[in-house]
Amino acid sequence: MTPARFLEIRRDTWNRLDEIVSKASKSGIRALSEDEIHELTRLYPAVAIDVARARMYNIDPTTQNRINQLAISAHGLLYRRKNIKYAETVWIFFRDGYPRLFRRLWPYMTLATALFIIGFLGTYVSARLKPSNAYLFVPGEMDLTDNKTGVSSEDISERFRKTAKPPMATGIMTNNISVAFNAFALGITAGIGTCFVIIFNSMMLGGFAAHFANHGLSFEFWSFITAHGVLEIFAILVSAAAGLRMGLSLVIPGNLKRYASLRLGAIDAVLLVLGTIPMFIVAGFIEGFITPTFIPGGVKIILGITVASVTIGYLLLAGRTTGITTGALA
């Protein structure tokens, strides 16, 4: 067969496929009738082979390009992700996939927690030994030295109580989720950026805790932050673990090629960080609506520890019995 003959006998096929593809290009494959879909599945492989043949005959580049584009468009229509049922996918993910993912990635969680504890203790001890160090972390308006007599947990939460609760709760929540997403994204810097986020947050906490302890207000401080803080810090650590998962996949690829390792790490990591969203919503709700109230400090501490325990219990125990189905995610 000559190139000319090849073009002549294949032209109709290409024009037909072109019609179908351009019909589907506007509103996707849904725009096609059943017959047209059958025709598409039949024509696509033939045209894909024409691409190879056109190269062999070395026909003019414009036509080669045209057939290639046709095949690419048809390929894009046929090979696509399965349509997923969103609600079901999310449900199965949180029922099985997420706790399993968390347990599989426990080393990263341990690493993130260890870094946090080191940062916290280091700052706490240093600010206890030398109280002025605390002012590296505590802003001026939180200075307690002027009215150190009679400061109570109510005074500490005064500023919070003045603000309207719903916007504050959502503001805190969205801010924390952004911090979590950033902790994940900064993992791409081989985990260095994520470590910075952990250390920064742990030093803030250590500085504040030491500052209040220096003024004998330890109980007030902890009862104030525990209600929301335990879950919040836990969720930040989970997202930091996600960042470390992605970052260390670049540093320590194991048996994989570095790039393949990064891609696997990124999938683990993004799912791990997306799963923290509900935790932040709960924590934000508590911080907005419960923390600024006059509920006794002891109750707040118990509440905070209970909420965190339930979360950790879910992560450790859920998804152990329902077989190997993990759904479309994870």
Add this chain to the structure above:
Amino acid sequence: MQDFDFIETPENVELQRRLAGIGTRFIAGLIDNLLIGLMYLVLFLFLVIFDMNIAGKAGIESPARIWALTLVIIIAFAIYWGYFVFFEMRTNGQSPGKKFMKIRVVQMEGTGISFNAIAIRNLLRAVDMIGLYAIAGISMFFTQKMQRLGDLAAGTVVVSEELPNYSAYNDQKRQVLDNEAITPGALEATGLKPQEYRLLNNYWLRREELSLEVRSRLLPQLVRPVLSRLGRTLPDESLDTLEYFVAEILTMAINARQQTTKINDTRKVDR
């Protein structure tokens, strides 16, 4: 950096995809960010108008005002992190800006983009957008397939979907050659009359579209009068010989045309 990416299909054919350039992607990103800015503006105006009409009477601490503010915070957050995820999910990899620039995000394997990949590339946008997308630009410059960091981690590439306009391309090509044919100076060298040149030229441009039978029937009829007028003979009348003759004489005309153009140009400079 390269302009093309190859995917191996299940049919064992290597297909070529044109990668979207940095400039195109930058403009698409600009459009998307303008749209995001517009949405923020609408939210802000909503709050201002709300304050003037409702909250103004009921007071800034009124429940209506508080819940309006809450709603605005949630929507602004959803836009910031969700704009790209939402649109790339809905349209199989095309945010409005990308749609406008006729580019699309696809998996490197050639399949449609997955949710995981969309989430990864758009959360990593937080790093890529540092310094007005400087990090993304640097990454795209140094990676073979022009990927920003989010694309690298997600295993995605952005490809151009703009179909070259074939008919326009062909018309243009034909037009250019026709115009060249009209220059009488160029034809002196070949001895062709303008209409003879146009005839042969049209045949040459269209020959790929004609079957071999038609070509071997048609071409002798076209070439014979030209040959007899020029007083030339060819060893035989096979299609190969005739086409070789046509190609030769057309090339001669085009070369002569280019030379006369050059002479004209130098004359202009002299003046």
